[in-house]
Amino acid sequence: MKRKRPLMRSGGDRMVVGIKDTMKLIGILVIAGCAVFVCTLFLNYNVDLAARKGEILTQAGMAMYQAQVSTGKVVAAVSGGCLALTSVVMLLFYIKNYIDTHSKELGILKALGYSSLKIAKRFWVFGLSVFVGCVLGYVLAFLYLPSFYALQNAEHLFPEIKVQFHLSLAFLLIGVPAMVFSVLAVLYACLRLRRPVLDLLREKREHKTKVPRRETRDKPFLKALAGSTIRERKALVFFVAFSAFCFSAMVQMSMSMKDLSSRTMAVMMITIGLILAFMTLFLSLSSVVKGNTKTIAMMRVFGYRYRDCSRAVLGGYRPISYIGFAVGTVYQYVLLKMMVEIVFADVDNMPEYGFDLKMCAVTFVLFILAYELVMYGYSQRIRRLSLKSVMLE
Amino acid sequence: MISISDIVKSYGNAGNKNQVLKGISLQITDGDFVVLLGASGSGKSTFLNVISGLERPDSGSVVYGTNDITKLTDEKLTQFRRDNIGFIFQQYYLLPNMTVEKNVRMGADLAGNRAYREMINAVGLEEKTGKYPSELSGGEQQRVSVARALAKKPKVLFLDEPTGALDEQTGRQVLDHISGLHKEYGFTMVMVTHNQNIAEMANTVVKMNSGKIAEISVNETQKTAYEIGW
Numbered sequence: 001m002k003r004k005r006p007l008m009r010s011g012g013d014r015m016v017v018g019i020k021d022t023m024k025l026i027g028i029l030v031i032a033g034c035a036v037f038v039c040t041l042f043l044n045y046n047v048d049l050a051a052r053k054g055e056i057l058t059q060a061g062m063a064m065y066q067a068q069v070s071t072g073k074v075v076a077a078v079s080g081g082c083l084a085l086t087s088v089v090m091l092l093f094y095i096k097n098y099i100d101t102h103s104k105e106l107g108i109l110k111a112l113g114y115s116s117l118k119i120a121k122r123f124w125v126f127g128l129s130v131f132v133g134c135v136l137g138y139v140l141a142f143l144y145l146p147s148f149y150a151l152q153n154a155e156h157l158f159p160e161i162k163v164q165f166h167l168s169l170a171f172l173l174i175g176v177p178a179m180v181f182s183v184l185a186v187l188y189a190c191l192r193l194r195r196p197v198l199d200l201l202r203e204k205r206e207h208k209t210k211v212p213r214r215e216t217r218d219k220p221f222l223k224a225l226a227g228s229t230i231r232e233r234k235a236l237v238f239f240v241a242f243s244a245f246c247f248s249a250m251v252q253m254s255m256s257m258k259d260l261s262s263r264t265m266a267v268m269m270i271t272i273g274l275i276l277a278f279m280t281l282f283l284s285l286s287s288v289v290k291g292n293t294k295t296i297a298m299m300r301v302f303g304y305r306y307r308d309c310s311r312a313v314l315g316g317y318r319p320i321s322y323i324g325f326a327v328g329t330v331y332q333y334v335l336l337k338m339m340v341e342i343v344f345a346d347v348d349n350m351p352e353y354g355f356d357l358k359m360c361a362v363t364f365v366l367f368i369l370a371y372e373l374v375m376y377g378y379s380q381r382i383r384r385l386s387l388k389s390v391m392l393e
Numbered sequence: 394m395i396s397i398s399d400i401v402k403s404y405g406n407a408g409n410k411n412q413v414l415k416g417i418s419l420q421i422t423d424g425d426f427v428v429l430l431g432a433s434g435s436g437k438s439t440f441l442n443v444i445s446g447l448e449r450p451d452s453g454s455v456v457y458g459t460n461d462i463t464k465l466t467d468e469k470l471t472q473f474r475r476d477n478i479g480f481i482f483q484q485y486y487l488l489p490n491m492t493v494e495k496n497v498r499m500g501a502d503l504a505g506n507r508a509y510r511e512m513i514n515a516v517g518l519e520e521k522t523g524k525y526p527s528e529l530s531g532g533e534q535q536r537v538s539v540a541r542a543l544a545k546k547p548k549v550l551f552l553d554e555p556t557g558a559l560d561e562q563t564g565r566q567v568l569d570h571i572s573g574l575h576k577e578y579g580f581t582m583v584m585v586t587h588n589q590n591i592a593e594m595a596n597t598v599v600k601m602n603s604g605k606i607a608e609i610s611v612n613e614t615q616k617t618a619y620e621i622g623w
Binding site for chain 1: 447474480488500501503545
């Protein structure tokens, strides 16, 4: 049987979370990496391009300059902002989950006299995963920058732009996120730990008693379980929707980018989109299955079939993923329309951009296939759960 | 009638095999209240898991009427548990994010039992239907698990140390509810316990030792939960 790592070592001061725990935050690492990768490409390019602004003499060159600088800002703000927000939600979710699953041990520490803040201080290490992700994203972006510069200046409207290293930008994209996430982790952990010691020791969940409404009361068990699985882990709703959003937006956008920009740009976008989509979906569904292991085991003991368990635990996320897909479709359409009609309005030879219904349908079919395949994988995981091992925990 | 023949069950691999059940045979009559008594490690919980269809034996048979459950596929065994078996565990295993009512419906829905509230009333929890398990005492939680198990109208109820985590007074209350419902509904009941006093409530007492049945005794008269010692 898998044993939990002891929370407090002999010294007593090195307690709760350690460096190894940060490696579990692979999702944040990847998302932070993608965010920094995209932001580094566009912002570094913007800074280097701005340094050569005075040497741009043609009107077409100036129009392209304005368009590219605006694009860089928009992409960095929107992609970076979206991904940073997702990382924040993921971090908070992980910390909440960590505290919930280690509630008893944390309760013991508090009972022994450790303050919430003293325990929470150890959570700063979660900032490390953001740091590692940011460094990876930055290094990868730097390796790709020469090709990106050449791509951006394919029409030779600007003088040759060389890749320069900007310390302030590196600090902004690596140091600042790592520090902000570390502080955020400590503050949030401190907030979550401010519960009575007995509640922590008894692993008491924060439920508000309420008299159920008639329609809720009459809901069959399986439907009620599907609803409560979703309500209990609201952050996962966000992640599943985000995963579908990434798939939808990035795949459709990359297909349009192939015509509007270049094939390389399209490949880069689709790669980032698929990594984000699948990484988030895998992490979310793993959390769902792990968090419901005992429920599934009890359902199996009572005679519920595997498909009933899968449907109740995983099925509720399907409509959420469709909503995420729809939002992603609208998002990519509005963003590209804005870019083509506003940002690149003065640039010559820009192709027309309209909503591609066929592409949307193909992406949707691909999404359903991929999503159902992943769901099938997790249903099999539910099937492999051993009743005895779960009950012996 | 449950006919159990030559049950052998081991854990571990070939080099380090631990035989927990060593050829156990037993007959359980319908409506009987059987207590499996034994010290820790005597194999009573493993025996309960095997005869209830939660675990498969290495050899031997467990026949309910004419149906040998050791020969059933996983799907058929699930269906069998669904139709016939109820469970009550020492650790309750209630679903933490579901109210009392929904926990009971977990069992009731399997049997299409629309009158599940009667079972909640029968264990005296009608005022607590909207509460979550974390808001209940240990005794109340165990009563929910009793209601949940019986709401699915099982033909056989298996109980693994149902009072093991309760104090004397609460333990007596829970046992009183269970034996009252046993008399009312007439299901077969198999209970694992290490408390010799509880055995006085049963019709049949099976004493186990080192994976074997050491003794089977029949009680001519059964005591109530408030008559036994603790």
